[in-house]
Amino acid sequence: MGNILIVEDSSTTRSLIRTVIEDLGDEFDAFEAETGFEALKALPTETFDLIITDINMPDINGLELISFVKNNEAYKDIPMIIVTTERSEEDRDRGMSLGAEAYITKPFKAEELQEAIRAALKK
Amino acid sequence: MSTSKNEFISEAEDLLGSAQDLTLEIQESIESGKLNPDSVNALFRDMHTLKGLSGLFGLQGITELSHKLESLLDDLRLGKMGATGDLCDFLLHNIDALRGLVKDDKGESVEDVAEHLNKIDEFTKGSGAKESELDLSGMIDDSVLSVLSEYEEHRLKANIKDGSNIYSVRVVFSLDDFDIRLSELTEKIKSSGELLSTLPTSDDVPAGHIGFNLIIGSSMFAQDLQDELGEELDTLVSASGRSESEKTPEVPARSDQIPEKRMEGPSASIKSISSTVRVDIDKLDGILNTIGELNLAKGAVRRIGQELFEGYGYKPLIVDTYKVAQSLERWVSALQDQVLNIRMIPIGQIFSRLAQIIRRYSRQSGKKINLNLFGEDTNIDKFLAEEAVDPLMHIVRNAIDHGIENEEERIKRGKDPEGTIILKAYQRGNHVVVDVIDDGNGIDVAKVKSKAIEKGLVALSDDYSNREIMEMIFLPGFSTAESVTEVSGRGVGMDIVKDRISNLGGFVTVESELGMGTTMSVTLPITLAILKALMVRVGAERFAIPLTSITESFEVTDEMIQTIEGRMVVDLRGELLPIVNVGDVFDIEHDVEGSKYVVVVGFAERKMGFLLDELFGQHEIVIKSLGDYFKGLKGFAGATEIGKHEIVLVVDVEAIIEHVLIKKRERLTV
Structure with a gap:
């Protein structure tokens, strides 16, 4: 059991993250949202065990999504991983203080992301 | 190449196309005096995405270059760097370089881009100073500040510094359509100010709904903006008092506007939320x-x-x-x-590439040029658009190089010192026409004629009409420019342009007035793949003529055909239509007596009637290439199969028109 929502506006990055998740095993299911809006629409439709989100996106940004999830009774326990770049330290720190569980820095290795996913789900 | 590598190339090309459009937007906004933060931010995001992407594929060169550009744009969007005049040219140059790397499957090593990286360092060195920091605490609530990204915080500060008011609006929408409703509201906000932050919330929101706290920067007064948006707002920072006060009048609570009926909980699977598919x-x-x-x-x-x-x-x-x-x-x-x-794309995608060329060549040649675009939404087959872009580029270069005069000359002639180029696309029947219009010197027919004669392309004669002379610029080996210049380059003449367009089933026409300018019209079929064709017979041979090339057809009798100056014509509603005996063109034995049919093809001066023995009605045809063996065969666009395994040749109408016009010219020169 592991429903993971990927929120990322780059389709290639999205499908790469999906591949990483699928490699984790059959008990993991990857769901994709291209924008923050799509993520907001997806949240009530499925029980998610983890959300992986980019920060810089059109419509709402990753920080706003984290704030929404962490302030919502129904979703606040879903762990969140920020996918970020070394340049956006400032934004990464803001995301962590808003309640995200972990971050990984692009470009990342498959094992790094798998490690982060396993750790976040254990919590 | 692996599928994921193809995916990379496709996404990277999309990103770079968007990056180019955005850079042109930025250029426009700089020229109009106010840098557009949305375009800069979007361009930053494109570079950010490209960097992440190429990093995942181990393309270090592309990663480094996009990373450098991302940093530069980050400084720009955060106000740490000013926008200088040559910024956009510099960006376009680098976007071009990235496009080249992606296209040629290069960019794995940093060495590929070393030169570009150094130039970016040079460019960023000493450009602009960091803005002075503004302390927002006390002015804006911490709960608001904590969710702003660094960029949003910067935009908020910039708005306050510019003397804008800062407002907040709370809206609640149904989960079903909040994205549409919010986009509508965002559009309104953008026309009256800037949307600084969109924070979703579920506090005090009924089930099936979602709330948003929006932060807006605007120079409008609270009441005016409220009327404009149709939403009540709170003033966080007022430009006049710079304090948190002045609440707008109480309005009925939002919850009144929420439908009573509870939305049914969505239950469908959301495995694939994104609805776009890329297809080769x-x-x-x-x-x-x-x-x-x-x-x-x-x-x-x-x-x-x-x-x-x-x-x-x-x-x-x-x-x-x-x-x-x-x-x-x-x-x-x-x-x-x-x-x-x-397969259709809006032709605007092609225009934006041409716009870049125009900007670059305008700079190189030192001629200032205003570019106007019309009909960017006109749809055309992606393949045709791609094939037509090089010929169009050549026409545009010619217009800048040979058409538009330099500033001095234009002033002397009482013209606007800045030249104008208009790119205009529109649909005409089953064709898309692209006009490239310049207000330059126009074509000097006397010069063209003497050049063509001097080069031995046409025979010495005084009988050429202006139109015939203008057609001479399309003859192989013709070039009016006294010298080959930097801009229009060497090697490619208008004859190649004409050939390329003709191969696509289209044609090029030219209209020009000396001293006033030139219009080159490129007419292309909307799509190549499947055509409706009229099946016809000449003698014992059957042919297919694409319907896209035909304007009308009618029956003629021998009495209707008149001969004027040795040429056959038919009176078509008071207009003399030249008639071409297709049998003669293809050397087919056929019975000239008895009733026949005329099929009208071509536009304007190229309009003529094909004389045929019989029409059989329409067929949907797929044109197949004739293959190398028949490559030299003139007058046919290909072959097609029409039931019962019968193969029929497809007539290349443009080639026949061309053949007839050349014959006519030869006859004149005898």
Whole structure:
């Protein structure tokens, strides 16, 4: 059991993250949202065990999504991983203080992301 | 190449295309005096995405270059760097370099981009100073500040510094359509100010709904903005007082506007939320080929029905066969339309590439040029658009190089010192026309004629009409420019442009007035893949003529055909239409007596009638190439199969028109 929502506006990055998740095993299911809006629409439709989100996106940004999830009774326990770049330290720190569980820095290795996913789900 | 690598190339090309459009937007906004933060931010995001992408594929060179550009744009969007005049040229140059790397499958090593990286360092060095920090605490609530990204915080500060008011608005929408409703509201906000932050919230929001706290920067007064948006707002920072006060009048609570009825909880799976699929155009071609085969099968069913009817009359089964053939026809043609639609792109995508060329060459040649675009939404087949872009680019270069005069000359002639180039696209029947209009010097017919004669391209004569002389610029080996310049380059002449367009089933025409300017019109079919064609007979030979090339057809008798100056003409509604005997063109023996048909082709000066023996009606055809063996065969666009395994040649109407016009010119010069 592991429903993971990927929120990322780059389709290639999205499908790469999906591949990483699928490699984790059959008990993991990857769901994709291209924008923050799509993520907001997806949240009530499925029980998610983890959300992986980019920060810089059109419509709402990753920080706003984290704030929404962490302030919502129904979703606040879903762990969140920020996918970020070394340049956006400032934004990464803001995301962590808003309640995200972990971050990984692009470009990342498959094992790094798998490690982060396993750790976040254990919590 | 692996699928994911192809995915990379496709996404990278999309990103770079968007990056180019955004840079042009930024250029415009700089020229109008106010840098557009949304465009800068979007461009930053494109570079950010490209960097992440190329990093995942180990393309270090592309990663480094996009990373450098991202940093530069980050500084720009955060106000740590000013926007200088040459910024956009610099960005375009680098976007071009990235495009080249992606296209040539390069960019794995940093060495590929070392030169570009150094130039970016040089460019960023000493440009602009960091803005002075503004302390927001006390002015804006911490709960608001904590969710702003660094960029949003910067925009908030910039708005306050510019003297804008900062407002907050709370809206609640249904989960079903909040994205649409919010986008509508965002559009309104953007026309009255800037949307600084969109924070979703579920506090005090009924089930099935979602709330948003929006932060807006605007120079409008609270009441005015409230009227404009139709939403009540709170003032966080007022430009006049710079304090948190002045609440807007109380309005009925939002909850009143929420429908009573509870939305049914969505339950469908959301495995794939993104609804876009990227498809290789070859795959679409494959589908079109299959549809072509389906068309043949459809024709066969219809023919069988016809033969059964002729043999046995209206039996129920035969009527059924007809009905099946009919619905088959309907669905096949619907399928065909749908697939053709997928291949369509707005021609604006091509225009934006041409715009870049124009900007670059305008700079190189030192001629200032205003560019106006019209009809960017006109749709055209992606393949045709790509094939037409180089010929169009050449026409545009010519317009800048040979058409538009330098500033001094223009002032002397009482013209606007800045030249104008207009790119205009529109649909005409089954064609898309792209006009490239310049207000330059126009074509000097006397000069063109003497040049053509001097080069031995045409015979010495005084009988050429202006139009015929202008057509001479399309002759192989012709070039009016006294010297080959930097801009229009060497090697490619208008004859190549004409050939390339003609190969696509299109044609180029020119109109010009000396001293006033030139209009080059490129006419292209909307789509190549499947055509409706008229089946015709000349002597014992059957041909297909694409319907896109035909304006009308009618029956003629021998008496209707007159001969004027040795040329056959027909009076068509008071206009003399030149008639071409297709049998003569192809050297086919045929009976000239008796009633015949005329098919009218071409536009304006190229309009003429083809004289034929018989018309058989329309067929959907898929044109197949004749292959190398028949490559030299002139006058045919290809071959097609029409039921019963019969192969029919498809007439290349433009080539025949061309052939006839050349014959006419030769005759004049005898």
